Amino acid sequence: MAPHTTATRVFCRTLPTPDGPFTILGDDTAVLASGWTSDPGFLTARMRGATGLALDHAAPVPTYFHEAMRAVDEYYGGDRQVVHQVPVRVESGPFHAQVRQVLHEIPYGRTVTYSQLAAAAGAPRAVRAAASACASNSTALFVPCHRVIRSDGSLGGFLYGIPLKERLLERERRATSEGPSRA
Numbered sequence: 001m002a003p004h005t006t007a008t009r010v011f012c013r014t015l016p017t018p019d020g021p022f023t024i025l026g027d028d029t030a031v032l033a034s035g036w037t038s039d040p041g042f043l044t045a046r047m048r049g050a051t052g053l054a055l056d057h058a059a060p061v062p063t064y065f066h067e068a069m070r071a072v073d074e075y076y077g078g079d080r081q082v083v084h085q086v087p088v089r090v091e092s093g094p095f096h097a098q099v100r101q102v103l104h105e106i107p108y109g110r111t112v113t114y115s116q117l118a119a120a121a122g123a124p125r126a127v128r129a130a131a132s133a134c135a136s137n138s139t140a141l142f143v144p145c146h147r148v149i150r151s152d153g154s155l156g157g158f159l160y161g162i163p164l165k166e167r168l169l170e171r172e173r174r175a176t177s178e179g180p181s182r183a
Contacts, residue, residue, distance in 0.1 A: 011065055012040045012055045015072055019164055022072055022141070025055070026065050030089035034068075035140040036160045046138045047091075068142070075141065078175040080108035088139040098122060099133035106147045109176030111169065113151045135159070147172075 010032065014023040021038035024031055025047075033043035040055055047053075064087055071082040084104055092100075098121045105120075106112055112120070118130035134145040135157065146168045150156045158165035 008053055009059075010044075010053045010055050011059065011061045012057050013061065013065070013069060014038050014040075015069055017072060017076055019167060024065070024068055024072070025053075026061075026068065027089075028062055029064065030087040031065075031068055031139055031142055032089060033138040034142055035138075036164060043138065046136070072141065076171075080172075080175065083142050083144070086142045088142050090138055090143075092133075092136070095121065095123065095126065095129055096133040096136065099130055100137070100143050103134075103137075103143050103145055103147070106144060109172040111147050111149045114148055114156065115151055117148050131156070 008027060010025050010027055012023065012025050014021050016022075017036070020036050022036050023034065023038060023040055023043055025033040025040060025043050033047050035043055035046075037043065044053055044055075068086045071079075071086050074082045088100075090096075090100065099117060102117055102120045114127050114131045114134070115124070117134070118124055118127045121130060121133075123129065131148075134148050137143050137145040137159075140146070140160065146158055146165045148156065155162050155165050155169075
């Protein structure tokens with residue numbers, strides 16, 4: 001995929017969540033970046049190949065973008081699947097793309113270790129590369145890198161802070177123990 005250019009219009013919306021502001025950036029077809037921040041510049045800085053994006057805070061957004069915003073609200077309401085249905089597009093190499101696919105397959109309320117993630121992505125010895133793929137994830141929540149922990153059971157890192165990672169995992173565990181998905 002070609003790098004974004006100055007001609008790329010990117011929609012930008014920030015939503016309130018129980019964990020603070022959550023910003024979504026997307027083009028006409030997919031989410032390009034998302035995370036717990038009110039600063040879209042923080043997200044564009046994490047996007048590979050992003051140069052001079054024209055952020056549009058007011059234009060009507062495409063249908064999928066409305067669905068992405070609704071997915072964030074529904075995630076916080078306990079829906080187990082909705083964030084996985086949001087289209088995302090991230091520029092990366094093949095291994096990082098494979099890791100993102102595996103991340104989508106981690107069941108809501110469950111965790112895997114970085115070692116398990118690397119093995120599931122087809123490269124059991126590439127634990128550091130799997131961790132790097134998580135660390136460079138620019139589409140937080142829609143690609144649930146927060147569900148990956150260290151082999152010793154500790155949480156490891158998370159761009160938005162360990163306390164938020166703990167809250168996300170606890171929220172998912174609670175919703176899982178309370179009954180079937182509302183999806």
